[in-house]
Amino acid sequence: MTAPHRLHFKTSVLILIMISVAPLGDTFLGKGMKRIPPMTGWAPVDVFQFFFRAFTSGTIWIGIGLLLTFFVAYLLVLSWADYTYVLPASSISNLLIALLAYFVLHETITPTRWAGVALICVGVFVVGRTHPRTTGHGS
Amino acid sequence: MNGFIFYFLNVFPGTGGEICMSRTMKTVGEVTDFRPRSIVRVIGRAMRVPWFWVGITMMAAGFFSLLGLLSVANVSFVFPATAISYAVGTLGGKLFLRERVTPQRWAGVLLVCVGVALVFLGTK
Secondary structure, three states: OOOOHHHHHHHHHHHHHHHHHHHHHHHHHHHHHHHOOOOOOOOOOHHHHHHHHHOHHHHHHHHHHHHHHHHHHHHHHHHHOHHHHHHHHHHHHHHHHHHHHHHHOOOOOHHOOOOOOOOHHHHHHHOOOOOOOOOOOOO | OOHHHHHHHHHHHHHHHHHHHHHHHHHHOOOOOOOHHHHHHHEEEEEEOOOHHHOOOOOOOOHHHHHHHHHHOHHHHHHHHHHHHHHHHHHHHHHOOOOOOHHHHHHHHHHHHHHHHHHHHHHH
């Protein structure tokens, strides 16, 4: 395997890990936060109560665990790939969310949503055709 | 009002934190060994870079504001609204990380921005 191919391969593997765990983590966070009453004010006691409730929820902690996995993969890929490459490339997770919703949850996907998915795919394809690294390293 | 503050904190410090992390990892250098012990060592090296702590602080602000935002707004609103962070992040990468954002990459980013917004606006 040549060096550019190796770079593309390891970038793709880590982005695949990122896009697998991030949507799950966000879903758990969203589910957990829906069970918590909104913050009523900015007084220290209100802020403390709000975050205390959040951090005593098991659902939130599952979400945090998944997002920590995402974070490690994210750090590793950023050690060689451009941020402006990784950021849009990882947005393909939105396609996975739509496909899971359609095939697993049998949700109705509106034409607007399919159009969005198609645009994301085209966008990721366009970004994916650029080189993952445009800067020097170790500076 | 709370929603607006959470939104601002999610998009700007959240994206700024990611840019700081990218800068940290560029300083650490390319990771070539993926064994768990090596990964722990890389994270240890990253933690000695000051940008890491700036990034963590900003990302924490972004994370807490995401929790706050999710408590006052539906996911179907939150994600299209934060799709702007793709464009903000790309601009930040160009200005602060000196990455070469070609017109092709800009075109891809803009397609992704519009796409993400449509995906969630189309959610029933």
